[in-house]
Amino acid sequence: MRRLARAALALAAGALLAGCAGSGAAPRGTGDLGVVIERAAGRVQVIDTTRRQVLATVPGLGDLSHASAVFSRDGRYAYVFGRDGGLTKVDILLARIDKRIVQAGNSIGGAISQDGRLVAAQNYEPGGVKVFDADTLELLADIPASYGDGSRRSKVVGLADAPGQRFVFSLFDAGEIWVADLTHPRQPVVTKFRDIGAQPYDGLVTPDGRHYLAGLFGEDGVALVDLWRPEQGARKILAGYGRGQEKLPVFKMPHLRGWAVAGRQAYLPAVGRHEVLVVDTATWQETARIKVAGQPVFVIARPDGRQVWVNFAFPDNGRVQVIDTLEQKVVKTLEPGRAVLHLEFTPRGEAVWMSSRDDHRVVVHDTATFARLAELPADSPSGIFFTSRAARTGF
């Protein structure tokens, strides 16, 4: 039934979208489009956040477990990074693959440059970062994550774009943070911050593009680089942040990319504990801890910062909680479905889309009333990504 519905939608939408290429159908804007990763099927759905519909599906993207996407600055193309090293440029207007390459053996996401001309992929195997022309996917720069005596290469994690055509990323095995300036794409200039801490496992750039933070797996604490003052080097903050002495069982390491910065506070998923940490972004000191329903995975601020939404690791991954940042407490608990893997806000935050992998659906909720606005079929959906990301830094 679900598959039929999806197939029908895909056909209808395929015609609708493809129409613009020749049949005389009207063109459409791309500001309200997005993609939903159908991880098990190696497919993405193209969705419309205004009508809350699936417009089409695009198959053939390979292994999409832990897949993520970035968008061209015109909003037409999604660059989907697969776990198998596949990099697929999807034309979401025509609902078809524009280009696809397999650029590594084992990859874990990517980013797009400030000017939209460069797409970067971070790789485990071989460890490093590759930079491609966003139009052609031609390889422009290969930055091997060599460290120590140069004979070894590190897994690369926490890749993010920063202003000034820079990409910032962490070397898990080396304990280093690198800033690559791609102003001249074929001659990247790499600045290396060494001894930043043991085993950085993920990282993010703050929404203003100023700070890069990398969570540490090998010790407690977070490494911080002020990209406005790189001469100050990397420093360690939040010495109490991590698995702690008790070494609690961690069912799933939280995604740092989800870290929420709302006003002057950052909201961080505690590691192992059923808590969200609140951190002052001026002092980088912890100011509060908020009890939540499980081990947080994504902690994401509504665009206006008034709410922070949290999903959880197994066995609490059927719930999503909403923190009111003015009251600093949980004000709502939702049960969107089994295995809620990701959530994405509409650009101005009036609605949120959440994926329920095991109920094979995406649900849309009003963030003011919490009412369910729509329910869409999807095959084991994971990541949800909207074109509005193209206009933002650090996504």
Next chain:
Amino acid sequence: MRRLARAALALAAGALLAGCAGSGAAPRGTGDLGVVIERAAGRVQVIDTTRRQVLATVPGLGDLSHASAVFSRDGRYAYVFGRDGGLTKVDILLARIDKRIVQAGNSIGGAISQDGRLVAAQNYEPGGVKVFDADTLELLADIPASYGDGSRRSKVVGLADAPGQRFVFSLFDAGEIWVADLTHPRQPVVTKFRDIGAQPYDGLVTPDGRHYLAGLFGEDGVALVDLWRPEQGARKILAGYGRGQEKLPVFKMPHLRGWAVAGRQAYLPAVGRHEVLVVDTATWQETARIKVAGQPVFVIARPDGRQVWVNFAFPDNGRVQVIDTLEQKVVKTLEPGRAVLHLEFTPRGEAVWMSSRDDHRVVVHDTATFARLAELPADSPSGIFFTSRAARTGF
């Protein structure tokens, strides 16, 4: 020469864009499009911020002095508010007028609701706010700005959208701030803040949608409403902000909509003085004043907040200055052309577009090197507006 070039461009682009409606030309995304107001000609240019080209021109928009624009959430339509009360819905993909109404005798801009379904216009004559269906431009709500004994109507200024389907605006003649909740578009619920100060002349909502500020013309100071805590009412801040006791000649009142919020600081154009004021957004206390080359008009932060760009009133309106927010000083002075009326940053801030009315051109500069990247012909250009505004609050 310039007109020929423009005409040629318009033809080529008209074909290109219209092509999608039937000729088989490829569709295109809308994330990198925008409009430039050609004020004297009653026309808008459709521009492409990736190729830095004029794609087409759309005439027939009436009196565009002081005109502004907002965008549909799909990025396809620009709603252009003319001084003559005209509201024109421009299809920027097909480069043609989709719908046009004259909704008042004398109007001064508008806004679009959080969900993109409602467009609101603020009017001087008759004084009030009208709310229209964004698809059809059908009138849904008419909110007359009646005050006192109800026999008089005030000019409305400083209209801005806020989360929760709200529009916030100021009554110049009444000294009031109103918050209209359009959750039910045909039954607006209006909350009125009275005695907020003498003659509010413009206002803005902060980028996070939390605070509404109205500058006062009849006295020094700024009226502030915390939209997260409306029960606290309006309060007066910056008692020293305004024309001051000396009552300096003011060649042009600054545009508050341009107020820059960068990190924790807001950068305000001083009134009359050659200064930009720096204000802490937590305490709303003035923390510094930065000397600039003239009476500031627009004070606009680059999206990452590292730079604040300032243009000026006559006779200094041929210059633009750049403030580094880390060093809190002017680091660059540019001379983009005669009568620089407006500037707009690309969504991620790598470039800025500036209009030179009297040199009939728009210039594009790199914000890192300050190098000129492009120069485009335009007939007395004023406002520049990019589709990325559709994804932002308070624009």
